[in-house]
Amino acid sequence: MSLTRGWPLVRGILFGTAVAMASSAALAQSRQFSFAYDQPKNSGYGVGAEMFNKKLMDLSKGTLSINQYPGAQLGTEAQTLQKVQTGDIDFVMMSTANASTAQPESGVFSIHFIFRDEAHAIKVLADPSVIAAMKELYAAKMKGAHMLGLGSQGLRHMYGKKAIEKVADLKGVKMRVQATVTEDTTFPAYGAQVVHMPFGEVYTSLQTGVADMAENGINNYLINKHYEVAPVLSLTEHEANNAALFVSDKVWASLNDEQKKWVQAAADEVSQKEPTEAFKLEHEALAKLGKMGVKIVKDVDKSGFASISKPIQDKLASDLGPNAIKVLALVRNVK
Numbered sequence: 001m002s003l004t005r006g007w008p009l010v011r012g013i014l015f016g017t018a019v020a021m022a023s024s025a026a027l028a029q030s031r032q033f034s035f036a037y038d039q040p041k042n043s044g045y046g047v048g049a050e051m052f053n054k055k056l057m058d059l060s061k062g063t064l065s066i067n068q069y070p071g072a073q074l075g076t077e078a079q080t081l082q083k084v085q086t087g088d089i090d091f092v093m094m095s096t097a098n099a100s101t102a103q104p105e106s107g108v109f110s111i112h113f114i115f116r117d118e119a120h121a122i123k124v125l126a127d128p129s130v131i132a133a134m135k136e137l138y139a140a141k142m143k144g145a146h147m148l149g150l151g152s153q154g155l156r157h158m159y160g161k162k163a164i165e166k167v168a169d170l171k172g173v174k175m176r177v178q179a180t181v182t183e184d185t186t187f188p189a190y191g192a193q194v195v196h197m198p199f200g201e202v203y204t205s206l207q208t209g210v211a212d213m214a215e216n217g218i219n220n221y222l223i224n225k226h227y228e229v230a231p232v233l234s235l236t237e238h239e240a241n242n243a244a245l246f247v248s249d250k251v252w253a254s255l256n257d258e259q260k261k262w263v264q265a266a267a268d269e270v271s272q273k274e275p276t277e278a279f280k281l282e283h284e285a286l287a288k289l290g291k292m293g294v295k296i297v298k299d300v301d302k303s304g305f306a307s308i309s310k311p312i313q314d315k316l317a318s319d320l321g322p323n324a325i326k327v328l329a330l331v332r333n334v335k
Contacts, residue, residue, distance in 0.1 A: 033090035033251060035066040036074040036083075038199055040223050044153035044278035045093045045243065046070055048270045051277075052091075052245070055266040064262060066091065076198040085144030087250030093151060096134075096242045097178035103141040106244075107180035108324035109134075111316055112309040113302075114331050115240040118155065122275045124334045125150045125242065131271055133330055134244065137323035144249050148267035151243035152275035153217040154282035157235050159226060160206070160213030163297045164234035167191070167304030176202055176211040182316055189308050199224075206230045217241040219278075219285040227294045234297040238305055245270055 035052070037045035046068070053066045074080055074089055077098035083089040085102065096109040115121040124130055131150055138147045158164045160173070171191035177183035179196045187194050195211045205211040206229040214230065215238070221227060245267050255263065290296055317328040 030063045031065075033064070033066045034069060034074070035091040035093070036069040036080045036089050037093045038072040038077050038080070039070065039153070039220060041068065041070040042223055042281075043070075043219060044151065044217070044241075044274065044281060047277045047281070048093055048151045048243070048245065048274040051270050051274055052266045055269040056262055059262040059265055060259070064259065072198075072200055076200065078198070081145075081246070084246050084248045085142070087144065087248045090248050090251045091245065092145075093243055093245045095153075095178065096150075096244050097180045097183070099138070099244055099246075100180045100182075103138050104181060105137050105140070105320045105324040105327075107182040108137075108317055108320055108327045109242045110178065110180050110182040110239055111313050111328065112182075112186050112238045113306050114313060114328065115155070117237075118279050120334065121152060121155065121240045121242075122279065124240075124331050125152055125275045126272050127330070127334050130327065130330050130334065133323070133327050137327060138244075138246075140321075140323055145246045146249065146252070147244050148247050148264060149245045149271040150275075151245060151270055152278045153220060153241040153243060154278055155237045156215050156217060156239040156241050157221075157233060157237065158213055158215045159221055159230040159233045161230060161232060163232050163295065164213075164236060164300060165297060166301040167308065174210070174212040176205060176214040181320065185312060185316060186309055189312065190305065202226065203229060215239075217278075217282060218289070219281040222285040222289055227289060227292070232295045232297065233289065234300055236300050236302065236305065238302075238309075 035049050037049065039045045049066065049068050057065050075083060077094040078101045080089055080092045081094060081099060081102055084092045096106045100106040115124065134150060135147050164170060167190050173192045174195050175187050175192040176195045176197060177187055184194055197205055202214050203224065203226055206214060206226065214226065221233060247263065317324040
């Protein structure tokens with residue numbers, strides 16, 4: 001075969017080789033990351049994970065994505081936080097309360113009655129100054145991981161076998177709470193006894209009487225079937241059920257500048273949109289629980305709780321540290 005006649009074939013081979021090499025390079029650059037959280041996939045955490053993944057895939061043209069590990073498959077929140085710090089998990093979405101195990105000042109977001117209502121909580125979590133201050137808060141102490149964005153699972157309410165209509169109803173009650181200085185200070189001030197345990201043990205503890213009551217978001221109460229052992233839900237709205245999204249420093253260091261922008265933009269999407277969707281889940285869950293026959297106490301007298309918690313808000317923030325003081329001021333200033 002002459003060189004002239006064979007040249008198109010050669011060019012075809014070379015082109016095919018180039019395409020194959022480009023495809024291989026693209027595949028080599030494609031990455032899937034682990035994304036862990038301790039709630040079922042149909043929770044606010046799951047909504048956040050889906051938002052994050054969609055935005056990340058759109059921006060990266062499918063080269064970056066996540067594999068979700070819901071339902072505490074990779075451990076409790078405290079355990080997954082440790083694993084993201086060591087680089088054994090890439091991303092984790094978890095409560096800011098449980099993040100206080102690594103940075104106690106995170107407990108500022110658990111101070112009672114600093115979030116006025118749903119609309120206020122949604123605005124706070126999307127506020128750039130609050131997000132920046134929370135990033136600074138974690139960076140001051142947390143090693144191996146850093147915060148990318150904020151999220152929500154609604155407001156927290158109390159549930160058990162009896163109604164909570166006023167603060168006096170909590171006297172002597174064994175209340176399961178998240179392990180924060182904030183909770184350990186505030187609930188005893190209400191007259192309750194605090195009990196600590198991982199979220200996965202709450203159902204059994206309520207069933208056996210290790211805890212008389214627990215407190216959490218409405219959707220979490222529903223999807224984890226806590227109503228089976230705690231059939232009375234009192235809408236106390238005492239605390240925001242805030243969450244934070246963390247990335248391992250190991251992963252972050254492995255990304256180029258453009259990829260970091262994609263990851264941060266995906267986290268920004270969560271901060272801006274997930275809280276609204278999380279509150280929709282709360283409303284839907286409350287309607288389902290009502291139809292299921294759960295006793296819902298809507299007219300809780302919150303004045304007693306508020307009068308006890310208000311004087312200790314500033315002291316709690318001060319005891320936690322300067323970053324907590326700054327965050328509390330920013331939360332209050334969001335209109």
